[in-house]
Amino acid sequence: MTIPLYLQDSYLRECEAAVQSVSGKEVMLDQTIFYPRGGGQPTDTGKIIVGASAGDVVDSASEFRVVNVMKKEGKIIHELDRDADFASGAKVKCVLDWGRRYKLMRMHTAAHVLSAVMHRELNILITGNQLEEEKTRFDFAMENFDRTMFDTMVNKANEALATGVELKIYDLPREEAMKIPGVVKLAGALPPSITILRIVEIPGIDLQADGGTHVKSLKEVGKIGIMKLENKGKENRRIYFTLSG
Secondary structure, X not given: OOEEHHHHOOOOOEEEEEEEEEEOOEEEEOEEOOOOOEOOEOOOOEEEEEOOOOOOOOOHHHEEEEEEEEEEOOEEEEEEOOOOOOOOOOEEEEEEOHHHHHHHHHHHHHHHHHHHHHHHHHOOOEEEEEEOOOXXXXXXXXXXXXXXXXXXXXXXXXXXXXXXXXXXXXEEEHHHHOOOOOOOXXXXXXXXXXXXXXXXXXXXXXXXXXXXXXXXXXXXXXXEEEEEEEEOXXXXXXXXXXXXX
């Protein structure tokens, strides 16, 4: 199995790895810094350099773009921009598109804060979400749709972000974690097969199960701004927001 280094340290930009399997454009490594898309967070991108170690100089033919990362049957698979010309056992260097990742980390942490405020103030659960570099979408069920109310929710979220508190990330057994009120804020997000939950806690603001990447402190996030609100039908609502600062 691939060691998910991105869960141990979301700020890792490079790592060395050994190739475990190759099939056309798809490669599996013994460890990786690349996040596989899931839970509303997009895939990381970057490059894999074959035969490289720290400080090595290699020609461009040894570089492969990582265009997609996904989970297949519990395995983390890296999709390259072309068929791999190397085999299992090859040593590679992974280099993350850090600018993209950092934007997604900031956006993900902001999403936790806003969803926590919506849950606390309006008892709303998010039914769907999609993070992007420049915007995030929340879907949720709500009878009355009021722009003024959501301006208030965003203002409260921004007040929370302004505290600049540092996040805490740790694991808990499922039974213990599920005793915590509000630990799951994305409806239907946790299949029964998951027995150990990774908890992302923003002290005094939010605590929930989550498998994505985040910033270390709320002072890194910036400020939330509403882009648009949509009424998708009976009680089906959608909000798009972005970050500034």
